[in-house]
Amino acid sequence: MNADQGSQFTSLVSNDRLRRPGVRMSMDGKGRFLDNILVERLWRSSKTGRAYLRAGEAGSEVKAGAINWIEFYNLRRLHSALGGKTHAVVYWQRNETTNPGQQVQRVA
Known part of the structure; x- marks a missing residue:
């Protein structure tokens, strides 16, 4: 850790x-705060995009909502910094470039 x-x-x-x-x-x-800046940005987006908007939810609702939000953030949310692509598309495109011929999961 x-x-x-x-x-x-x-x-x-x-x-x-x-x-x-x-x-x-x-x-x-x-x-060395920059070492984890990407994770800090993810949690900031999670808080402002979901958590603060639903402060009164029960624990099970929070967990389900967090899972749904992370799936949305990675698979469906378009990012201007990524040329209008999702994180998942960019990840798998880079993986195909760096590991050609390796079997990879495709993103729809």
Whole structure:
């Protein structure tokens, strides 16, 4: 597991919980916020696009909604930064270019 140096990741309880089952840990150096910027952007989009709009949902509704939102974000949402394509289309196109001849999943 790779994490930043936030207190939730440096606590003895957190570290012990990860070490017991044999998880290897690493931490980014201070000031390395750009290492996880893509994930931070994904969660920001998730919060503003779904979570904040449905604050009163039950736990099961939140889980189902999060799954649906991630599927939408990856498979159907067109991104201007990707030339109007979805993340999935760009991923599989790049995979075909870097691994020609390898059997890959197709996106409809």
